[in-house]
Amino acid sequence: MALPESASLADMLRRHITEHGPIGVDDYMGMCLGGAGSNFGTTGYYHSRDPFGATGDFTTAPEISGLFGEMCGLYLSHMYEVANAPDTGSVIELGPGRGTLMRDMRGVWERLMPGLAAAALHLVETSPSLRRAQDAMLGAKTVAGWHDDVESALAASDGPLFGIANEFFDALPAAQLVFVDGAWHRRMVGLRDGHLGFVTGAVADDIDPDLPEAPADGMVAELCLQASHIVSLLGRALARRGGAMLIVDYGRQGNPGDSLQAVANHHPVDLFAAPGDSDISHWVDFAALGRAAQNAGARLVGPAPQGRFLMRIGLAARAEQAARHAAPEERRTLLAAIDRLTSPAQMGEVFKVALLLPPGAGLPPGFESDEA
Numbered sequence: 001m002a003l004p005e006s007a008s009l010a011d012m013l014r015r016h017i018t019e020h021g022p023i024g025v026d027d028y029m030g031m032c033l034g035g036a037g038s039n040f041g042t043t044g045y046y047h048s049r050d051p052f053g054a055t056g057d058f059t060t061a062p063e064i065s066g067l068f069g070e071m072c073g074l075y076l077s078h079m080y081e082v083a084n085a086p087d088t089g090s091v092i093e094l095g096p097g098r099g100t101l102m103r104d105m106r107g108v109w110e111r112l113m114p115g116l117a118a119a120a121l122h123l124v125e126t127s128p129s130l131r132r133a134q135d136a137m138l139g140a141k142t143v144a145g146w147h148d149d150v151e152s153a154l155a156a157s158d159g160p161l162f163g164i165a166n167e168f169f170d171a172l173p174a175a176q177l178v179f180v181d182g183a184w185h186r187r188m189v190g191l192r193d194g195h196l197g198f199v200t201g202a203v204a205d206d207i208d209p210d211l212p213e214a215p216a217d218g219m220v221a222e223l224c225l226q227a228s229h230i231v232s233l234l235g236r237a238l239a240r241r242g243g244a245m246l247i248v249d250y251g252r253q254g255n256p257g258d259s260l261q262a263v264a265n266h267h268p269v270d271l272f273a274a275p276g277d278s279d280i281s282h283w284v285d286f287a288a289l290g291r292a293a294q295n296a297g298a299r300l301v302g303p304a305p306q307g308r309f310l311m312r313i314g315l316a317a318r319a320e321q322a323a324r325h326a327a328p329e330e331r332r333t334l335l336a337a338i339d340r341l342t343s344p345a346q347m348g349e350v351f352k353v354a355l356l357l358p359p360g361a362g363l364p365p366g367f368e369s370d371e372a
């Protein structure tokens, strides 16, 4: 497709749809974000910007407080220890953003778990500008390699695998289906009066996801095949090599329905208003990830609500310790951050934590009685 360099993503999408017809909702999301395999990779949302924090579009847990990364680092230290402290192992992070989470986890490992601090660090990141930010945050010598996808990160690493993905899966393209006239159809993005909008595509009889039973007319279901694929790759690797991988994201245990949301400057915006200039995400279906793990010979423990998980693994005690040495203003900031991460009204309930493990029995810390 030959278009002037200056054409906006909205123009490119309109032109593409006029020439080739409507595109899947997953393709729309992929093109807007510019993830791997997207035709418009260099114009997508993540490619050109730092989306995080007060001056960006949204704030993630590691950007709220360093205690989030510390707790995750401590957690993986525990998993590393019970895995019998292997001499060689690899650390992997999917979608590391600014690199803040890995910096904070490594801070813990440098003090307490030198084996993890010394393990080869592999980062899966498609955005050139965020790769630069991660490089600056972590130091190039710390990172063994950046990878476009999980396949290459797994191929480049060896030994037991310890890792984390925070708000990564929600950014993967999700497809939608809509139930009309007694059948599931693909939901597409097309043109209506020249404007981008949803249109109904062909009957979707070639996919067999775990769809809601007895759907009402107009019901929407979502599936993220890339998320399941990535969990099966990681699950197979963990079953063979050992290790543990934390998955943190907002979502639910089951099909989320129509969960796509676009956000700019910390406010929801119309999904079609600013393609490429707003973040688009979807709710992660942890039940689908659990099935993918099981089919791969691994197991997904949880999900547990983030607030409960963090409290169970000792966040309150750690915060108290930190607050003891803090000035009053710092103390207030710290307590507000803890509340934001854990209270059900904020991130504590909607965000979930799951742990991908080799097959086995018993519940690791933080997941007691949350087993699905």
Ligand code: SAH
Binding pocket: 033, 035, 036, 046, 052, 060, 061, 062, 063, 094, 095, 096, 097, 098, 101, 124, 125, 126, 127, 130, 148, 149, 165, 166, 167, 168, 171, 172
């Ligand atoms: N984990 C970070 C950032 C979350 S935002 C934090 O908690 O702050 C999502 C991250 O995933 C970004 O780094 C983004 O560039 C990356 N990303 C999005 N889609 C991706 C894809 N398909 N492949 C690899 N990385 C991707």
